[in-house]
Amino acid sequence: MRIDQRRLANGIDLAVLQIPGRPVANLEIRVFAGYAYEDERYLGVAHLVEETLSKGTARRDGRALNDAFDEIGATHASFTGRETLGFSSLCLPEFLPQTIALHGEMLSTPSFPDDACEVAVELALQSLSALQDDPSELTKKLIYAQAYGQPLGRHPLGERETLERTGREQIVAHWRRCFTPRRMQVAVAGAVDPTAVADQLEAAFSSLEASADSDEDEMCGLNIQFVPKYSHHEKELEQEQVALCFPGSSADDPDYYVQKVAIGILSGGMSGRLFTEVREKQGLVYWVGAWTDQPRVGGMVHVGASTTPENLDRTYETLIREVGRLADDLTQSELDRAIAGLVTRARTRGDVTRARAAEAVEDLFYYGRVIPTDEKLARISAVTIRDIRDYLAAHPRDRLSVVTLGPQKLANGRMA
């Protein structure tokens, strides 16, 4: 595999992973246009942009645009992230030029038809209502809003009041401000020619307006304003949702890889501490887990579980105990397993072109360059028990942000 990286003349950052013999090619595009960059009067507008981009361009209407993707068998998916909007496409290698051209057309010459904009707002309002039927997603919204401060604590769907005042004008404005070449990062993986890909991208995005000076500043990332607190949100549910978080490492911190291993020890597999102590030994939950959330700057460690109300306090106490005692009795075999999990998962996914492209675009987002897998795995493999202890000492868990959602409050919600 060869990694080719370049900045195109118009400012787009491109990484091409040239992997011979691959039967598919994958295109990943990230645009710094996520919901953290919304005008606060129009929360939810980033998601509306994502939904309406595929509803028509200067050349064709929405159906014709989608049919054009189908004609070459290219999948196309998109998401609204906190800092970026993401566009992802899988196709046979011979159709990559058309796939790039279609993305260029969609992202740089959208027509945002009036009716599509109206429907997008209506559907977002309905999705907000559907969110009430999705306890785990609703809990995420609550913990982010509580723990992250603004603007990182927003939710992609926005709020009812802000959606009701948002329409085509605001959708166009968000697109115009954020869809500049300098705010775009692109990764392509497969049996492809980097120079050809670069030429195709330049041609495809040639009509985008030039970047503003403010783009560079905005792309430096936004800070978490951590708020330790406990809040309970009453809701009629069979299970109580528990979420807690505390500040962790940034993706560019030297101890970022140590954190990855620490999370692996807590929650990497069925022998992880949380699964063992909460589920296997006590039968308190079906689901329990720990993970990190990494904005461009900063990081947060999350722990979550869902359980019936009578088990809530025991579950919570066990979570707190396990997170707290990690530094005290860590064994080498636990450490080895956590490392093995990270290494094997990276190696097995190496067979998957789509996973390669996704990892490359993530690297562009955090580091501005692709870091070879071997380099990352070497850093993971070098983590020691001492590193984990130092990491835990540097990230105290005595100030937590905690949310419960369900019929019952915690008897003793530990907080700031």
Next chain:
Amino acid sequence: MSVTSPFVVEQLSNGLTVVIEVMPHVQSAACGFLARTGARDDPPELAGVSHFLEHMMFKGTALRTWEQVNVEFDEMGSYYNAYTSKDRTFYYGWVQTGDLQRQLELLADMMRSTLPQDQFDMEKNVVLEEIAMSRDDLGSVAYDYLHEQLYAGTPLAWPVLGWERTIKDMTREGMWEYFTRRYAPNNLILVVAGNVEPTDVLRMAQRACGDWPHVDSLGTDRRSPPFRTGVATQQVDRFRQQAVLLAFPSVGATDSLYETAEATAAILGGENSRFYWNIVQKGISPRAGAFHEEYQDFGMIVLFGLCEPENCEKLLDAMREEAARLAADGPQEKELRRVKNLRRTSLANESEAPFYRLGQLADDMDYRGRPRPAEDRLAAVDAVSAESVAEYLRRWPITGPGYLVSVGPRVWPA
């Protein structure tokens, strides 16, 4: 495409089927055991036993405690799990090529679980938590309610997870009796894919599984359930939205019209489909679609949507209107091309990783008794035509009353 078959299929003398796909281009290997048993094989008083048993298979053997099972998976860094459906249970692990033997031996040992009593008692709580979790999910509640009503009185009626009552009342002895019958080697398939040497894999399989005793009577009595028409409503106040599902009988997985049935569901309710443009993009429902659910012997096609309670009538009318229009006018050429083109891409993607291939191999072995090369599967979807869709819709109409269920805060239809 290669001209030599990448597949090896063998049967051990005890009846265990082994299927291997050689993938010389990959760095990893995956293996799994398919037990040809699922919720439709649960005895009624043990509803949920297949799924509960799946949990118990991780809970200890003559050689390993549950902790050792978990530790060993994680020592390899395996990507592993298991799932239970209405008609099968599948256990799998995806590892680096050099760990295949260890992964296979671990999974094989798990297939001879001792179902320890203390673990049985503990895991019962976990299954009850899983049931509680599924009841907080409108989609799961609606899916289970459709089966409960439509297939009432048959083994397809209960949820894969079982009922709270049958789980609470279940004994280890009842599970053991079921386990020894249904996990006989002659009811299991070992599936392996990766950069492997088939003779090595067969040797591993023989050593790990060769002494499992064949069982003459598996106690299989699968019957296709009758399909009724009807209407059922479940009022659940705590949900905001209403789920509306409309089901029609369809073909099974081995029927010659199976690919046509799948294509019909995709044209109605997949990506860039009629439902997307004429229901979702009309603001009637944020999520509407169609799926085909198939077993070896029968199937059904389900049109569904989630909506604001006041939109139920509009949603149902729109779904029926789309079904009627497709039946009357047939598919457009471009809709048929979409299905075929996307399948080409997905087959290429599937060929990249052993784990992706594993599920398809298990599916082919279970339903067809043989692995299918990508060329055959592509040919099957290429054979879908306006004529085959017309024939399918003539034999399996989606324009009648069907079976309608609605779950949510509104009592509708009254």
